[in-house]
Amino acid sequence: MKIIKNMVILATFAMVAPLAAETDDNVDAAPATVTEIASGVCAGCHNADGNSVIPMNPILAGQHAEYITKQLLDFKATESEPAKRNSPVMSSMVAALSQDDMKNLGEYYAKQKANPSQVATDADEKLIAKGKILYHGGNLEDGIPACAGCHGPKGSGIPPHYPAVAGQHAEYTLTQLQLFDKKERTNDKAVMRNVLSRMNGQEMRAVSAYISTLR
Ligand code: HEC
Ligand code: HEC
Structure with a gap:
């Protein structure tokens, strides 16, 4: 390595x-x-x-x-x-x-025309389904806001401030969520750090997997 x-x-x-x-x-x-x-x-x-x-x-x-x-x-x-x-x-x-x-x-x-991440054929359907619920509806109990509110229902974002996330590689997305969570990525005016403070590791993996399937 x-x-x-x-x-x-x-x-x-x-x-x-x-x-x-x-x-x-x-x-x-x-x-x-x-x-x-x-x-x-x-x-x-x-x-x-x-x-x-x-x-x-x-x-x-x-x-x-x-x-x-x-x-x-x-x-x-x-x-x-x-x-x-x-x-x-x-x-x-x-x-x-x-x-x-x-x-x-x-x-x-x-x-440039985006060529979305190819979802691995062994992608865990249950994980993706969980990510889908979280992405569109958040989690009221833990106060997690719906990602769709800022990144759009199709993941195309809202310029200029909210980036597109659709079709991004799950590995990259998960790494960014972990960096926000550990406060190692801090260029978000605390918006994403605040979202991540309410999420656990499995939720981060689920939503990253789902985002990679968005088109
Ligand atoms: C209140 C608005 C808001 C909500 C809700 C929100 N985000 Fe974000 N997100 C942002 C902003 C703003 C940025 C860009 C920060 C910057 O300028 O670097 C961002 C950045 C990101 C990035 C980094 C993208 C990249 O290309 O590096 C990811 C991944 C992400 N958000 C995922 C999520 C997920 C998953 C959720 C739901 C659990 C979520 N966001 C909810 C506003 C939001
Ligand atoms: C040696 C590999 C490498 C090269 C060459 C490289 N990048 Fe990157 N780039 C990365 C990695 C890895 C990341 C993710 C960094 C992180 O973890 O935050 C990244 C992140 C980015 C991001 C942030 C994207 C987002 O969604 O937030 C942009 C923009 C970017 N690179 C543009 C460029 C440009 C423009 C060049 C050429 C001038 C370039 N990169 C050259 C590896 C590279």
Whole structure:
């Protein structure tokens, strides 16, 4: 696992270095276009069109532009402020990006057609059914609000603030819920942390499985 992690970090630097070098050393060089960045830097993990097939890497295709741009800004640490969203991988990815790049990348991925996560054939139907009830109706007893209230009945979200979640890989969604729960992801103005404070592990797994089936 450690070796794989190191390889990813190495690959990360190898991919970012040429971009950084271009902007630092060669004033005449034209800035990289959004397609060049997407296919040269991001494609290795998210695919050129944003349809990641790796369950831990989010699908970006079809996500709202504003939400993507916000996340890229949040991953970036500035001289005066630490990053608002913590991810060693993504922080090094955004280090060389300008605000314009981030805005353009948001628009680029929003325009791509989403290719939803393929649900494993052994997906647990009972778990998905439980997730469906929670997603649409919440849980009155524990005060869990319906996810649909903010992320929409079809999971398409409400721009600019509420991201689309439909068809996202269950592994990625579950990881984010766990990060909100542990307060390790804190760029949500406490909205998601508040939701998660009322949910248990099985409910998180159930709703993540259901979300991956939403189209
Ligand atoms: C080495 C793999 C890797 C590369 C290359 C990479 N990413 Fe990521 N990206 C990830 C991972 C892993 C996450 C999830 C981080 C987390 O756990 O919060 C992520 C998360 C994101 C998110 C947040 C999505 C969401 O739904 O909240 C955006 C946006 C994003 N990446 C865009 C990009 C862009 C744009 C590039 C190229 C400049 C890029 N990524 C390059 C691995 C990568
Ligand atoms: C009151 C509104 C609200 C409710 C209810 C809500 N969410 Fe969210 N959710 C948000 C907001 C806002 C964000 C974006 C935070 C940010 O800007 O990074 C978010 C982000 C997320 C993300 C991260 C998406 C990504 O691509 O990284 C997931 C997953 C998520 N919510 C799942 C859920 C689930 C599951 C439920 C129901 C149990 C739920 N949400 C209920 C408002 C809400």
